[in-house]
Amino acid sequence: MAEAVTQLVSTTQTKIQTQDTPERLSRPTLRFLTCGSVDDGKSTLIGRLLYDQSLIFDDQLAALERDSKKHGTDGANIDFALLVDGLEAEREQGITIDVAYRYFTTPRRSFIVADTPGHEQYTRNMVTGASNADLAILLIDARKGLLTQTCRHATIVSLMGIRKIVLAVNKIDLVDFDEARFNEIVAAFMAFAAPLGFAHIQPIPLSARHGDNMSVPSTRMPWYQGPSLITYLEEVDVELDRSTEPFRMPVQWVNRPHLDFRGFSGTLASGSIKVGDGVTVAASGRASTIARIVTADGDQESAEAGQSVTLTLADEVDIARGDILCTPKDRPEVSDQFAAKLIWMSDDKLLPGRSYLLKSASRSVPVTVTELKYRLDVNTFSELAAKTLGLNEVGYCHLATTTPLAFDPYASNHTTGAFILIDRASNATVAAGLIAHGLRRATHIHRQGLAVGKADRARIKHQKPAVLWFTGLSGSGKSTIANLVESRLYAHNVHTILLDGDNIRHGLNKDLGFAEVDRVENIRRIGEVAKLMTEAGLIVLCSFISPFRADRDLARSLVDDGEFIEIFVDTPIEDCIARDPKGLYKKAIAGEIKNFTGIDQPYESPLTPELVLGKESAQQAAAKVIAKLIEGGFIDEIDNPDDWSI
Amino acid sequence: MKKPLPPHLRQLEAESIFIMREVVAEFERPVMLYSIGKDSSVMLHIAQKAFFPSKPPFPLLHVDTTWKFREMITFRDEAAQRVGMELLVHINQDGVRRGISPFASGSSVHTQVMKTEGLRQALDHWKFDAAFGGARRDEEKSRAKERVFSHRSASHAWDPRNQRPELWHLYNTRIRPGESMRVFPLSNWTELDVWDYIEAEEIPVVPLYFAKERPVVDRQGALIMVDDDRMPLAPGETPRMEKVRFRTLGCYPLTGAVRSEAGNLSEIIAEMRASHTSEREGRLIDHDESGSMEKKKREGYF
Incomplete structure (x- = not known):
């Protein structure tokens, strides 16, 4: 070990002589991803890259020596893998379970390495690491050759739009530096990867542990004439010149220091612009020209992809965060329905019909998966029928947003073609999405401006439409209260409709059961019906257990702001079980009914309901609901509020 | 006009600007933790x-432990004045009352x-x-897996096993109340990028980073x-003057100086390239055991 340290120090010193060339400052940083199966030596490869570039400092080396004795798998030698496996639990398990980012600089270039795990259950981490990488190093153990995992990694790398890969045939020392074995593996991989459409594949035989072909060409493989790994990485050109693509800039922030300045701040996703160029707001189609390109270092005449700038326009145009500025000559698609690949990243399965939040560029909009076309088997490319997607599964689906979205296919623009899905209840990032194409142009389906509108219909009823959404456990008293409210409103000439299990489950939704997927669809349909009823100017009372927050939020998102009144009938489950008006709890507890809310299916309480009931009598509760309607201006004052006779 | 930045610094700067704008657009009450060091200078x-x-x-916001170098405090107040931003300073008064100090209570x-x-x-507050x-x-192993947007519970805890995946530059900024x-x-x-950028953009930094005769024990x-x-001081111990500088700045009793002749930025950069130790080496608080930074972070340390 002492020798290793001395050796490290001496190579460090020789390197410093040549370190100060300006070349390091002339190339853009290369961001790459390393992937490979569990024991292919990925962490060792990165550890070796850092070690050879003298980026392991003495104090880190001392920590490494300590750790190598404690957890190492390489006897007395330094276990390079320990240098890169960060978190304690991972070190103890001996596997990398997250994406770790590593940084190193050679005299010629700076590098950012995303180190991601190899196990199948960590596809999501690989996708994460690949999302910001320009190149991938795919490791293969020379003894084992092509494995299922290798194929899966290559597929994911290609899916994520990485165009160049290094096929690193590692542990070549363990097959006696055999050229025939190397050629055999390369040929097998080339055959497999042909349909994946990589622009360039660079095969390199190497030994990460012993340093062969890592920084300098190995003397032990005279048959290999290609570059060492470092030389290749230093020289590879990955600039898919985004500056020559059509101009796109998502507006991130509207910059208004005072009344005389209104600028639109953002990072150019693609293309270039100069003062005087025409620009269009993708979604609205409004146009103007660029007046100034403002930066803290002074105004610029032009800007190109990758730069963060602030633009001012010649005209007053309504632009907000989330808008995409584009060239008028080549505009993104605008649609509220599109097809996309989804990589599912959550333990909670995808539920078609559920409302998620989609974030793309600087825009967030509610979205539902309307149809899951198929699941992709990433090992074989085969398309499998699927009703849902689980963690690490890849699927192809149709999505619908509540408002039209401007986008490009992911293949042509990684910024305007990528999105994430966020669970609206837990706020977790549940999926990564790659847009394939729009399903119809929103401009073709501009809704007809109807002669008679919602407000007109409501006006002749002397009321404002609303959705009173009663949610709570079975037996909590929802329907009792809703019926009282409706009777009372009817008595005062208010136009209403009551939707509940009896009139919905037996008709419109009789094809649906009680599994989670069906419950989501059930509530979605009810939400749509409630929306139509509000269009008719009615006050709609909905009485449904509706156990999932996301589904109630979806129903809320369908109607106008302020129209949705969520009423949580918060009766403790013990009381509901004691009442058990239909004898359902008894059956559920006995196991005769499955998926019963509160027994074997969760109920997610509303976080910010407009009204919470449950402690008062049904009549008092109904009076509170009526008071809420009056307070919100939905109905006029009611005479004799205490008179409950009809 | 200044020379244009080299491409890799331009990329890094544009990315940092993007992140800052995203925060301002999506959060209601952001704050910038200003710790006076070189990284804070670049961030500011x-x-x-x-x-x-x-x-x-x-x-x-500066969380003042009351044990910062005096030059840091002077620099802090000047920096806030220079940029014209509001500076909030917080001192844990409860800790002051309890007489907490690096000497009496120990570093941890x-x-x-x-x-x-x-x-x-x-x-x-x-x-x-x-x-x-x-x-x-690049500072420390457990930081390598830290997200750009790192979620904290209402009690400020960090859960390294349950971090949100961070894809492209699509940051999930959703949080619950609290x-x-x-x-x-x-x-x-990287540390090198920070110094290259400070040099290129002529950013003021605390003079403690430059070598000078200073009293040390x-x-x-x-x-x-x-x-x-x-x-x-121990009986008979007297501080001696040595030409030293600091690679990182923290509480003065917990921050080791290095002997150095580097009196300007280019000398610092040259010295750092030749260095065999990482910048956190001077931080006494990291040495307990390798996992110690992760433990601190889970408890809410930055």
């Missing part, structure tokens, strides 16, 4: 650029009470929902500068 400089011609729409209790708890108090920090992923986000705009910068192999008369 980029903030001026990100929102120009507006001023950065958030205040600066001092750090826990005056830094970690102090920070939590400040975030709770002003109800900030997002806080910028200058941490970089929760918060720590945001690290310099995640992808030797403590457990670390050169500790005697910055004021609170430093207890």
